[in-house]
Amino acid sequence: MGGSVVVGLDGTDISVPAVRWGAAEAAARDLPLHLLHSHVSQPLNVPTAKEPTTRKRAGAEVLGAAEAMALQLHPGIAVTTEQVSVQAADALVDRSRQASMMVLGSRGHGAIAGFLLGSVSLHVLGRAECPVVTVREDVTASYGRPxxxxxxxxxxxxxxxxxxxxxxxxxxxxxxxxxxxxxxxxxxxxxxxxxxxxxxxxxxxxxxxxxxxxxxxxxxxxxxxxxxxxxxxxxxxxxxxxxxxxxxxxxxxxxxxxxxxxxxxxxxxxxxxxxxxxxxxxxxxxxxxxxx
The missing domain is CATH 3.40.50.620 (HUPs)
Structure with missing residues (x-):
C-alpha cells in the first residue's frame, strides 16, 4: 500500500483520536498523512456560519491544529492538508480510490444513530474503495494492546x-x-x-x-x-x-x-x-x- 492515510475532520472533538491514530499509522507504515475537511459539511452540533469565507477560515484553523498535533506526535511524517467545497462524504469516497486507508472518528457506544445512520460515516464506510478505520472518541492510544x-x-x-x-x-x-x-x-x-x-x-x-x-x-x-x-x-x-x-x-x-x-x-x-x-x-x- 503506497497511498496516504487519509483522516476526515469534522471540526469536533471526535476528530482528535482519529488524527492521533492516523498519524501513528502513517509513521508505522512510512506513509504520508493527508488531513481533509469540508467547509460545507458540518455536524448537527456545530453551528454553521453563514459566510463562506468564515467557514473557510474556521476550516483552516481545524486543519492547522490537526497538522500541528500530528507533527508533534510523529515529527518525521509527511503531512498534507486539504479543504474542500463539496460534501465531505463525496470528497472522502473520491480520495479513497488512491488512499491506503481512511480514518474517521466516532462517538462510540450509545450513539449509533448519530454516528452512522444517514451520516457521512455511513456513506464512506459503505462506498470507500480502501479500508476505513473508525476510532472512538475515548481511544487514547494506538495499538496499546497485543x-x-x-x-x-x-x-x-x-x-x-x-x-x-x-x-x-x-x-x-x-x-x-x-x-x-x-x-x-x-x-x-x-x-x-x-x-x-x-x-x-x-x-x-x-x-x-x-x-x-x-x-x-x-x-x-x-x-x-x-x-x-x-x-x-x-x-x-x-x-x-x-x-x-x-x-x-x-x-x-x-x-x-x-x-x-x-x-x-x-x-x-x-x-x-x-x-x-x-x-x-x-x-x-x-x-x-x-x-x-
Missing part, C-alpha cells in the same frame, strides 16, 4: 483483502493476529437440527472441520508474513458475538464488507461491531489480493 483480531469467514479470494490488511497491520506494529472463525451447526451443509444441542462427538467433528478450514485459509498468509504470530480462534456462535468476545486484548478489529451491497450499505455484522467494539474497527472491502 492483538489484531480479524474475522475469517469468507472462502476463496473474497476475504483476502481483509487478511492482507490485518497481517500488514500486525507486521507494522509488531502485534499478533488473532484469526477468528465462528460457526453454527445449522450453517453446516447437511445438518438437520433435531435437538437444542449437538452430541459431543458431532460437535467435535464440526470444530475439527472448522479448524482445518481456518488453517488452510491462513497458510499462505503465515508464509507471506513469517514474523507475525498467529493465534487461531474457533468458537461456536454468531459471528458478531464471537468477534466481540475475542476483542478484550485487541488494538484493532478487522472485518470485511461486501462490495456494492444493496439496499443496505453495511451488513448486520459490521453494524454490530461498529456499535459495540471496545477498540477501533477497520472495515475492509472484500477483494481478491492473493499473496505471492
Amino acid at each position: 492483538d489484531i483480531v480479524v474475522g475469517v469467514q469468507e472462502p476463496g479470494t473474497q476475504g483476502e483483502a481483509v487478511l492482507e490488511f490485518a497481517f500488514a497491520a500486525a507486521e507494522a506494529h509488531h502485534a499478533n493476529v488473532r484469526a477468528v472463525r465462528a460457526w453454527e451447526p445449522s450453517a453446516v451443509a447437511g445438518f438437520v437440527p433435531t435437538a437444542p444441542t449437538s452430541p459431543p462427538d458431532q460437535e467435535d467433528a464440526y470444530t475439527a472441520a472448522e479448524e482445518k478450514k481456518l488453517a488452510d485459509i491462513l497458510a499462505p498468509w503465515r508464509a507471506k508474513f513469517p514474523d507475525v504470530t498467529v493465534v487461531e480462534h474457533i468458537q461456536r456462535g454468531r459471528v458478531a458475538s464471537v468477534l466481540l468476545k475475542a476483542c478484550p486484548q485487541a488494538s484493532l478489529l478487522v472485518v470485511g464488507r461486501r462490495m456494492h451491497r444493496t439496499p443496505m450499505l453495511l451488513g448486520p455484522v459490521v453494524f454490530a461491531v461498529l456499535h459495540h467494539s471496545c477498540c477501533p474497527v477497520a472495515v475492509v472491502p472484500r477483494t481478491g489480493t492473493c499473496p505471492t
Whole structure:
C-alpha cells in the first residue's frame, strides 16, 4: 500500500483520536498523512456560519491544529492538508480510490444513530474503495494492546483483502493476529437440527472441520508474513458475538464488507461491531489480493 492515510475532520472533538491514530499509522507504515475537511459539511452540533469565507477560515484553523498535533506526535511524517467545497462524504469516497486507508472518528457506544445512520460515516464506510478505520472518541492510544483480531469467514479470494490488511497491520506494529472463525451447526451443509444441542462427538467433528478450514485459509498468509504470530480462534456462535468476545486484548478489529451491497450499505455484522467494539474497527472491502 503506497497511498496516504487519509483522516476526515469534522471540526469536533471526535476528530482528535482519529488524527492521533492516523498519524501513528502513517509513521508505522512510512506513509504520508493527508488531513481533509469540508467547509460545507458540518455536524448537527456545530453551528454553521453563514459566510463562506468564515467557514473557510474556521476550516483552516481545524486543519492547522490537526497538522500541528500530528507533527508533534510523529515529527518525521509527511503531512498534507486539504479543504474542500463539496460534501465531505463525496470528497472522502473520491480520495479513497488512491488512499491506503481512511480514518474517521466516532462517538462510540450509545450513539449509533448519530454516528452512522444517514451520516457521512455511513456513506464512506459503505462506498470507500480502501479500508476505513473508525476510532472512538475515548481511544487514547494506538495499538496499546497485543492483538489484531480479524474475522475469517469468507472462502476463496473474497476475504483476502481483509487478511492482507490485518497481517500488514500486525507486521507494522509488531502485534499478533488473532484469526477468528465462528460457526453454527445449522450453517453446516447437511445438518438437520433435531435437538437444542449437538452430541459431543458431532460437535467435535464440526470444530475439527472448522479448524482445518481456518488453517488452510491462513497458510499462505503465515508464509507471506513469517514474523507475525498467529493465534487461531474457533468458537461456536454468531459471528458478531464471537468477534466481540475475542476483542478484550485487541488494538484493532478487522472485518470485511461486501462490495456494492444493496439496499443496505453495511451488513448486520459490521453494524454490530461498529456499535459495540471496545477498540477501533477497520472495515475492509472484500477483494481478491492473493499473496505471492
